[in-house]
Amino acid sequence: MTVSDEFELHINGVQCRVAGTSVTLLEVLREQLGLTGTKFNCEQGECGACTVMVDGQAIVACLALAPAMQGTQITTIEGVGTGPLSEVQQRFIACDALQCGFCTPGMILAVSAFLATDEEHTSTGVRAALSGNYCRCTGYEAILHAIAPMLDGES
Amino acid sequence: MMELKGYFRPDTATEVDQLLADERSSPKVFAGGTDLMVELRTALNDTALVDITAVKGLDAISVLPSGGLRVGAAVRLSSIRTHPTIRHSFRALAEAAATVGSHQIQNMGTLVGNACNASPAADTAPALLLYAAVMNLRSTAGSRRVPVRDFWTGPRMTSLRVGEWVESIDLSDVGHHGSAYVKLGRTRGVDLALTGAAVLVTGKDVRLAFASMAPTPVSAAAAERILSNAVLEPDWSMVAGALRQDLSPIGDIRASKHYRQEMALVTARKAFELAGERSRVLS
Numbered sequence: 001m002t003v004s005d006e007f008e009l010h011i012n013g014v015q016c017r018v019a020g021t022s023v024t025l026l027e028v029l030r031e032q033l034g035l036t037g038t039k040f041n042c043e044q045g046e047c048g049a050c051t052v053m054v055d056g057q058a059i060v061a062c063l064a065l066a067p068a069m070q071g072t073q074i075t076t077i078e079g080v081g082t083g084p085l086s087e088v089q090q091r092f093i094a095c096d097a098l099q100c101g102f103c104t105p106g107m108i109l110a111v112s113a114f115l116a117t118d119e120e121h122t123s124t125g126v127r128a129a130l131s132g133n134y135c136r137c138t139g140y141e142a143i144l145h146a147i148a149p150m151l152d153g154e155s
Numbered sequence: 156m157m158e159l160k161g162y163f164r165p166d167t168a169t170e171v172d173q174l175l176a177d178e179r180s181s182p183k184v185f186a187g188g189t190d191l192m193v194e195l196r197t198a199l200n201d202t203a204l205v206d207i208t209a210v211k212g213l214d215a216i217s218v219l220p221s222g223g224l225r226v227g228a229a230v231r232l233s234s235i236r237t238h239p240t241i242r243h244s245f246r247a248l249a250e251a252a253a254t255v256g257s258h259q260i261q262n263m264g265t266l267v268g269n270a271c272n273a274s275p276a277a278d279t280a281p282a283l284l285l286y287a288a289v290m291n292l293r294s295t296a297g298s299r300r301v302p303v304r305d306f307w308t309g310p311r312m313t314s315l316r317v318g319e320w321v322e323s324i325d326l327s328d329v330g331h332h333g334s335a336y337v338k339l340g341r342t343r344g345v346d347l348a349l350t351g352a353a354v355l356v357t358g359k360d361v362r363l364a365f366a367s368m369a370p371t372p373v374s375a376a377a378a379e380r381i382l383s384n385a386v387l388e389p390d391w392s393m394v395a396g397a398l399r400q401d402l403s404p405i406g407d408i409r410a411s412k413h414y415r416q417e418m419a420l421v422t423a424r425k426a427f428e429l430a431g432e433r434s435r436v437l438s
Contacts, residue, residue, distance in 0.1 A: 022159045024192070044193055045260055046345050057233070057262040063192040064263070065185070067162050068206055110258070119237060131344040132257020 009069055011035070012079030018066060025069050026050045026061035029076060037077035037105045048133035051106035052076050058113035060132070077105035080112065087150065088112050095146035099137035107133050111147055121152045157195050161203040167210060168293065168322060174205045176295045176318045184320045186229055187264035189256065190272045213322070216240070222328035225291075228321055232261035232269065235279070245326055246433065247334035247353045247426075248282040254338045255279065257345050267321050270303070273313045273371070274347075280307070280372030281353035281364035282336055286326040294319040307371035332357040333433025337426040338366075339418050341409060349410045352422035354430040359383075361427070368402040368419055375401035375423070382427065389427070395420045 006019045011033065018028045029035040029052070038061055039049035045060040052061045053075040081089045088111050091097070098104045107130065114129035115121060126147060135143065160180050165171050175182050180203035185191055195202070207213055213229035216238055224240065235241055235252035242249045248266075255261055255269060255278050269279045270290070280303075288303040295318060303324070306313050315321070334355040340346035351366035361382035363375045377397035382389050404415035 021162045022157065043196065045189055045256065048257065048259060051259055054262075058259045059263050060257075060259045063189050063260075065162065065188055065192065065204070065206075068164070068185070068188070068208070114258070128253070129258050132259045 005067070007067055007070055009066065009074060010072065011074045012076060012082075021067055023066045024062055025052070025064035025066050025074070028066045029061060035076050035078050039102055039105060041102075046132070046134075047103075048106045048110060048130075049103055051109045051133060053109055053113050056113060056116055058110045058129075058132075075109070077108060080108060086112065088115070088147065091146040091150065092143070095142055097138065097142040097146040103133060103135040103137075107135065107143060115147075115150060121150070123148070123151055126151060157202070159195075159204060160201055162206065163203065164206040164209045168213075171205055171207055171210060171320060172293060172295045172318070174203075175320055177203075178317065184271070186268050187231065187260075189260050189264040190268065207320070219325060219328075224326045224328075225323050226266055226326065227323045228265060228267040230266055232264050232266060232279070233258065235266050236261060244328075245282070245286060245334070247285055247336040247355060247430070248279060248326070250336040251278045251282045251338075251351070251353065254336070254340075254348075254351075260345075267324055270306070270324065271313060271315070271321055273307050273309075273311050275310050275369060275371055276347045276351070276367040277372055278336070278338060278348055278351055278366055281351060281366050282334070283324065283326075284364035284372060284374050285334060285353050285355040285362045286329065288327070289325045290321050291323045291325065292319050293322050298322075300325075304374065310370050329355065329357055331434070333430040333435070335426040335429035335433065337422045337429070339422050347409065350404070350415050350418045350422050352419065352426045354423065354426035356427070356430040356434040358434075361385075361430075363423055363427070365402060365419060365423075368404045368415060370403070373402065377401050378423065391420065391424060394423070398423065 008015050018032050029038050041047045041049040043062050045063040050061040051058050054072045080086050110133050163174050182203045182205050185204040185206045208229045213227040215227045217225050232252040232255050269277050283303045290301045290306050292299050336353045338348045338351040348367045353364050355362040363379050377400045378394050381393050381397050398419050404412050406412040
């Protein structure tokens with residue numbers, strides 16, 4: 001594959017035509033597809049604001065090379081709760097688990113991906129699963145409170 | 156981001172060999188991309204990426220006839236964290252993988268990539284030393300095996316030759332043992348190790364290796380001798396003296412040399428106690 005080739009990515013259930021060998025998934029989502037729910041922040045994979053799901057696993061789109069994502073199923077925040085909101089989304093709203101909302105898309109995808117794994121859903125485990133998602137507003141307590149009822153119980 | 160010369164995703168190891176042999180394209184091996192993508196923004200120019208993740212079999216973890224384990228180059232750190240055999244029989248490695256970055260980084264990054272990036276702070280590296288890991292290298296010139304202690308030659312430097320790549324890592328079966336990895340970072344979240352201590356305790360010996368305490372991941376040979384010969388409780392002041400011989404930390408923005416040296420003893424002791432407890436569990 002050479003630079004500037006066009007290829008297809010499967011995003012939120014839809015095949016999308018995108019272009020460019022030297023672009024990240026984050027750039028493709030925001031600049032080519034207008035899916036700006038996934039946020040651009042540290043560009044180093046540390047803050048988690050660009051978290052999306054690839055084949056059900058949370059990844060950071062800023063470090064994902066777009067052509068390397070061919071053949072995968074990508075889910076962004078725009079693809080979560082498209083009918084009624086998902087349980088995670090409803091809990092976030094009910095518990096005021098967001099203030100500015102910048103970390104929220106990534107946070108919701110990281111939580112959702114964690115709950116879909118078959119690792120034990122403990123409060124220690126969810127803290128580890130969210131350690132790559134920074135929030136500057138809430139202090140994390142409201143987020144953890146929102147998802148507590150969805151866990152298996154104390155570890 | 157830099158414009159790439161090309162992106163290739165071959166299906167076979169032979170094609171990877173051939174792509175890496177074309178020096179004009181400045182090819183680099185790409186798997187998870189978690190280190191490479193950060194570099195591509197700042198340091199690398201005119202590079203072609205050879206994505207190895209579609210090569211059949213590279214995502215396998217398989218038991219060797221010797222009882223050891225072979226981990227393919229495309230195995231993600233999250234698989235190392237969760238794999239039942241690794242959690243049970245190579246526990247320090249599973250614990251180490253769980254501390255690398257975040258779950259997002261672990262879902263992308265690979266064990267082999269962590270080793271090949273050769274940061275002195277690589278969290279999985281001390282456990283690879285404990286389990287006497289061997290790197291299986293290949294290129295168009297053939298294959299060779301390099302013990303991991305000879306693989307790291309300096310900060311971010313390995314003994315990989317031009318055109319060579321790591322196809323898998325072999326971990327040896329050490330029999331009944333307990334192991335642990337204890338990492339000290341500024342936070343418990345996404346952070347490099349200020350110091351990371353991995354310990355393995357068998358009936359006969361104790362192995363101890365560190366991240367972030369030398370230009371490469373390093374085995375603390377003098378400290379290992381004291382710990383292996385200790386009958387009951389080790390003399391920790393003697394261990395501290397041995398660690399001053401074994402280790403050569405730097406001071407940087409994350410920690411001073413002095414603090415790292417002090418914390419090396421603290422983390423080693425915690426890891427030793429955990430590994431010891433685990434070695435006394437019968438199954």
